Amino acid sequence: MNQDDLKSVFCRVESLQKQVVENLARLVEIPSIAGHTEACRTAAAVTAEFCKDAGFSVEVWEGPGAPALFAEITAPDNSPTVLFYGHYDVQPVEPLEAWVTPPFKPTIRDDALFGRGAGDNKGQFICHIAAVKALKETVGCPVGVKLLIEGEEEIGSPHLEDLVTTNAGRLSCDVVITADGPYHADGHPLIIFGVRGLLFLDATISGAPQDLHSGSSGGIVPAPTHELVSALASMWNKDGSVAIPGFYDDIVRPTFTEGSLAAQLPYPNWTEEEASVDGTLPPPWTRLMFEPNLNIAGLASGYSGPGVKTVIPRHARAKIDVRLVVNQDPHKVYASLRRFLEQRGVEASLLAAVPPSWTPIDTPLAVPVQRAIEASWGHSPLLQPRLGGTTPDYVFTRTLSVPSLLVPYAPADMHHHAPNERIPLEALHRGVRTTAAICVELSNLSPRLAGTTKG
Amino acid sequence: MNQDDLKSVFCRVESLQKQVVENLARLVEIPSIAGHTEACRTAAAVTAEFCKDAGFSVEVWEGPGAPALFAEITAPDNSPTVLFYGHYDVQPVEPLEAWVTPPFKPTIRDDALFGRGAGDNKGQFICHIAAVKALKETVGCPVGVKLLIEGEEEIGSPHLEDLVTTNAGRLSCDVVITADGPYHADGHPLIIFGVRGLLFLDATISGAPQDLHSGSSGGIVPAPTHELVSALASMWNKDGSVAIPGFYDDIVRPTFTEGSLAAQLPYPNWTEEEASVDGTLPPPWTRLMFEPNLNIAGLASGYSGPGVKTVIPRHARAKIDVRLVVNQDPHKVYASLRRFLEQRGVEASLLAAVPPSWTPIDTPLAVPVQRAIEASWGHSPLLQPRLGGTTPDYVFTRTLSVPSLLVPYAPADMHHHAPNERIPLEALHRGVRTTAAICVELSNLSPRLAGTTKG
Known part of the structure; x- marks a missing residue:
């Protein structure tokens, strides 16, 4: 034709x-x-x-x-x-x-x-x-x-x-x-x-059956908020890489052509600072396409309205999403992530697992x-x-x-x-x-x- | 009479x-x-x-x-x-x-x-x-x-x-x-x-002017949730003590009589496990009366409803309360805590400061x-x-x-x-x-x- x-x-x-x-x-x-x-x-x-x-x-x-x-x-x-x-x-x-x-x-x-x-x-x-x-x-x-x-x-x-x-x-x-x-x-x-693929999970720590008074029980009974932020923060190393064992194991690096094409793409509206283009990290497109990413999409616990409420919340919850790259298996990554969280007292439940x-x-x-x-x-x-x-x-x-x-x-x-x-x-x-x-x-x-x- | x-x-x-x-x-x-x-x-x-x-x-x-x-x-x-x-x-x-x-x-x-x-x-x-x-x-x-x-x-x-x-x-x-x-x-x-006295503050990290797509911007632009949980988790040392510099500086220990009376008080309804009565920590009443306590009373960020929403939230917020003991000055402790949080990108605002x-x-x-x-x-x-x-x-x-x-x-x-x-x-x-x-x-x-x- x-x-x-x-x-x-x-x-x-x-x-x-x-x-x-x-x-x-x-x-x-x-x-x-x-x-x-x-x-x-x-x-x-x-x-x-x-x-x-x-x-x-x-x-x-x-x-x-x-x-x-x-x-x-x-x-x-x-x-x-x-x-x-x-x-x-x-x-x-x-x-x-x-x-x-x-x-x-x-x-x-x-x-x-x-x-x-x-x-x-x-x-x-x-x-x-x-x-x-x-x-x-x-x-x-x-x-x-x-x-x-x-x-x-x-x-x-x-x-x-x-x-x-x-x-x-x-x-x-x-x-x-x-x-x-x-x-x-x-x-x-x-x-x-x-x-990229996707993992999405709920992560929860539960404490007492109801919110407690922080003056009467603080430091005595477990505090789900403290435990959750500690567990979540420990998912990353100091350099920003992910600390979950095996997280990077199966990744296949981009081919030469893929890498070259990525390097030539124009940026969208990220600022240079946002995009960390100071040489300490790979270029943004490279990260966005060829590296997995771990993100906390939501946090909820206790009182978050205006003013003062001094409680030890009975639950602390997070929504976590992971983007996966070539050759990562969502169920394998989820198993590592869940094990990591469970070792820190966090209960995980899977909401989505889409392979890359x-x-x-x-x-x-x-x-x-x-x-x-x-x-x-x-x-x-x-x-x-x-x-x-x-x-x-x-x-x-x-x-x-x-x-x-x-x-x-x-x-x-x-x-x-x-x-x-x-x-x-x-x-x-x-x-x-x-x-x-x-x-x-x-x-x-x-x-x-x-x-x-x-x- | x-x-x-x-x-x-x-x-x-x-x-x-x-x-x-x-x-x-x-x-x-x-x-x-x-x-x-x-x-x-x-x-x-x-x-x-x-x-x-x-x-x-x-x-x-x-x-x-x-x-x-x-x-x-x-x-x-x-x-x-x-x-x-x-x-x-x-x-x-x-x-x-x-x-x-x-x-x-x-x-x-x-x-x-x-x-x-x-x-x-x-x-x-x-x-x-x-x-x-x-x-x-x-x-x-x-x-x-x-x-x-x-x-x-x-x-x-x-x-x-x-x-x-x-x-x-x-x-x-x-x-x-x-x-x-x-x-x-x-x-x-x-x-x-x-x-005990009380400090209560709001702690916030802000990122982009709106929630961003975690697939398109994750790992590229700053993630307030990740920054907040890292900052909050770093408030404590591994042994559970508070890592804010100067936090324990001015505390006056209880007198012999105060300590003895505390040791004799019956417990309320804490379990032994909750109260950590295994000898690794001071007895619960001692902690509750004579030691300051740092607590996260609330967390809020992004999406926390049912199901999946893959965002990089534009804000991440926490409510923090501190109980203060004899001789601690709430404004001095607040200044240390605010400095500590600000060094980690968290903006603090004081809602209550009540001396012990x-x-x-x-x-x-x-x-x-x-x-x-x-x-x-x-x-x-x-x-x-x-x-x-x-x-x-x-x-x-x-x-x-x-x-x-x-x-x-x-x-x-x-x-x-x-x-x-x-x-x-x-x-x-x-x-x-x-x-x-x-x-x-x-x-x-x-x-x-x-x-x-x-x-």
Whole structure:
């Protein structure tokens, strides 16, 4: 397929733009907050309708959680298949009073569509659907396309691994592409080759059955606050490294190319001081992509209101999150961390364990994606070896053993997870063009490079 | 004055009992929660009425805070004067749903009067007033009696020191007696010869202007939670002693008698393990009375609700309280503690600084009080060198330079500061008898032992 074909597809994308915005508005109107069963079901059904209109055959996969949508267009002979992953569930909307227009009343102003889910992720996966429609209605879809759109991403995708394992055959493909999160804050498009994993746990120390008077019992009975801060502080060495035995054991260092790419990435809005760029630590991007991180996300104990209350709190609690890098096993790291905390009297309970995920930078599948971005944006993407955050990308790279790339379509600072979430109409438009171009470029990949797809 | 005189006083106390309960019910009905201006004013006025009825001349001292009540009966020639201290303000009543009967609807059941302030402190200072009424109406009041009943004790008596300094002449006396808190949990009456002091501060570390994503910024920008727990944990040495430089500098060790008395006190309901009675630490009472204690009374940061939220919180906060012992200066200890915290990036702000207070165990003024308790209870009081908690006792021992004793009239576990606060009618009755006996016994003290009262 050639550049003229792509031009005619882009033309159709242009004329489809109004409908894309209307469709997105219909989706944003559905309050499909993760866990809200009825609205999630509706969001899946409406998305299925859009997929059918674009020419997909569609299945709604029911399971123990919110339904997942699977849509498919069979690959022409010898063509590769791309699986686009997205999610229709959204974050809660609180604080409501901070929204200029209601979160589930999609509104266009300042050339953007405002509403919960506009960018995360309804406004991104809808680009994949619309692009296939434009292709089908012009030159034909030159590759196999599969869509997996789930409804539990915002609560950690608890059923996704099972779903992917069970349906591994149906989901077989040459590459997975996810449009989620933002592209670089300075406006550069990105191809991201992996994500850090996540551990999240509650850590608690309990003392007496009720708060005690610090004058009558202080220094006599155990003080959970003192014990907790001591245990938490001892998780780090003086140089800032993590003191949990075995914490760094399995880490695989970045390749030369990954390291070089990381070193060239522009900083986001960290100050030099924040980023500790004084030479005592590795450069910030290196730390953010290739090193695990241990963080206390919350602390709660006793009285924290105004004024004086002199108690020995009966509980002291912390929320702890760990970001994991290549080759770290979340359950192994959790076992070390739990043992470390238990030795210090802290009871740990696991809330999330997501393995890290990565795709080799030199995967041939990245080349057509890079070309497609150049065709749609007018300039090259930055190649980012890893996302510092976490997505369930491992279900593709590990469970399906397929390369997986993140290609975000939303600009930075569009208030994902926050009040007044939005997506610029231009970003939406460019997302559709980029997806179409990705399909066209992938169709030019030789079958040998594409891999083992059976269509 | 002799034992027959005391018998006739006790007779009148008996016949007054119904009125004492009625008066207490009238007082408990007034919702004089500290800071509630109008109700506090009413509580002071009603208390003044009771004092007038008992034969006192009464003044209401207005000032920047809640009014204080000063009542006086001049001493007969060569008789000592006793000042009874109490407070009419009460704690908040939340959680309301936990009260069996409403907190400000005094109710008698199980031979006790239920309601906020029944024991703390309306039901204790009312004993002093009633006892003087019984004395005046029988044998005459044999000593000078002064009452100081303030309305800000539950918020740390912020104006008491100024008030006592300004009115030092009017408040001159030979001994101060406070009926507050409970007597020993095993039922023993107590004479307590001092209290520990208190420091209370807020400690905060701030980071970015908003919570940050732990995946995108963890390990790059400073983490206030990590910094706070490290700073807090470093306040203690490994052996549990406090690591703040100078923390123990000015402490004066207990006298031989104080130490011996402490060693003989029965334990309250600590387990042996809690009380670390394995010989590695000084005995619990010794620690509680004669050693300072550092406690974290509250922790708050980031997200502490159910589930997962991976943030780098923008603030991390702690509430810290320190109990101080003989000769420690709260402002000097605060300066050390603040310097220590500031060196670790923590901002401290002082919420309360109350000096410790003590009266020599061998004060001759304790002898008549001990005799009075024996006459009223039928057995001897335990002599407790110090209260582990804090009261504004220093305004008497330091500002007025007068010996001061705590003689609690309320049993333990009567839910002071909690729902369903109460006082047994028998405790109320015994409090009146004990006060009357104290006055009679004090009148037998030789003027040389009593001190320098001018009446």
